[in-house]
Amino acid sequence: MDWGMKNRLSQLIQPDGRCLFLPIDHGYFQGPTTKLEEPGKTIEPILPYADAIMLTRGILRSCVDPAKTKPVILRVSGGTSMARKEELDHEGITTSVREAIRLNASAVSMSIFVGSEREHQTLLNLSNLVNECEEYGIPVMAVTAVGTELGKRDARYLALACRIAAELGARVVKTYYCEEGFEKVVRGCPVPIVIAGGPKVDSELEVFNWVYDALQKGAIGVNLGRNIWQHDYPVAMAKAIRAIIHENATPKEAQAIFDKIKSAKS
Numbered sequence: 001m002d003w004g005m006k007n008r009l010s011q012l013i014q015p016d017g018r019c020l021f022l023p024i025d026h027g028y029f030q031g032p033t034t035k036l037e038e039p040g041k042t043i044e045p046i047l048p049y050a051d052a053i054m055l056t057r058g059i060l061r062s063c064v065d066p067a068k069t070k071p072v073i074l075r076v077s078g079g080t081s082m083a084r085k086e087e088l089d090h091e092g093i094t095t096s097v098r099e100a101i102r103l104n105a106s107a108v109s110m111s112i113f114v115g116s117e118r119e120h121q122t123l124l125n126l127s128n129l130v131n132e133c134e135e136y137g138i139p140v141m142a143v144t145a146v147g148t149e150l151g152k153r154d155a156r157y158l159a160l161a162c163r164i165a166a167e168l169g170a171r172v173v174k175t176y177y178c179e180e181g182f183e184k185v186v187r188g189c190p191v192p193i194v195i196a197g198g199p200k201v202d203s204e205l206e207v208f209n210w211v212y213d214a215l216q217k218g219a220i221g222v223n224l225g226r227n228i229w230q231h232d233y234p235v236a237m238a239k240a241i242r243a244i245i246h247e248n249a250t251p252k253e254a255q256a257i258f259d260k261i262k263s264a265k266s
């Protein structure tokens with residue numbers, strides 16, 4: 001692996017081999033998502049606990065102070081919106097590699113929609129992006145997207161999507177956690193896997209359980225947004241999840257960290 005590629009990956013994946021990526025790219029198709037109406041304000045208190053942020057160039061330029069930030073994973077795909085939910089798989093590449101370099105991105109990220117009508121188009125998008133990024137030593141993180149079909153998130157589907165992303169050259173794959181068979185998803189994917197959280201759930205312990213179990217089964221970390229920044233106590237969530245990832249805390253210990261911070265705040 002080239003020095004530049006290694007260096008960029010090591011900005012994202014910490015010396016313990018793990019990572020906590022904070023995605024705030026949701027607006028690229030959802031618009032001003034709840035609690036992300038002002039992304040700069042949302043991330044300010046939680047940024048210290050993230051290893052990297054994932055976002056689009058527009059939000060990076062307008063909402064993030066270049067002097068006070070973390071390594072950037074630049075979302076470079078899009079071109080769809082929730083106004084046409086049935087066409088969420090119709091993504092193209094929106095941001096050039098030259099722009100990613102100008103913005104000093106540590107990695108770029110894009111979605112593939114395996115099993116959708118435009119599967120082929122999104123897989124070629126990934127292949128072409130990898131071809132170009134490898135020239136410059138920029139890692140590509142593939143996002144195994146399901147659009148609104150959240151029910152698709154079972155081990156068989158996720159294993160298929162993750163393996164294809166790795167085969168096409170992604171250096172990291174972002175996917176979803178599934179309770180049954182997640183170890184098979186990891187085993188079939190020769191590059192590191194991080195998990196997303198999906199829509200916010202009611203119980204923080206549920207999130208701690210996912211993260212812990214995913215790590216036990218071989219994921220290297222998370223790319224987890226709404227279950228942190230849509231929570232009423234985002235800093236407590238970020239610190240507790242960070243403890244699971246970087247300090248091997250159990251879900252129970254993470255809950256204790258969360259409760260302590262919450263009660264100090266209340």
Ligand code: R5P
Pocket residue numbers: 023024025026054143196197198199223224225226227
């Ligand atoms: C989807 O909108 C984005 O790719 C997010 O970065 C990804 O889904 C992770 O965020 P969350 O944990 O909120 O699902």
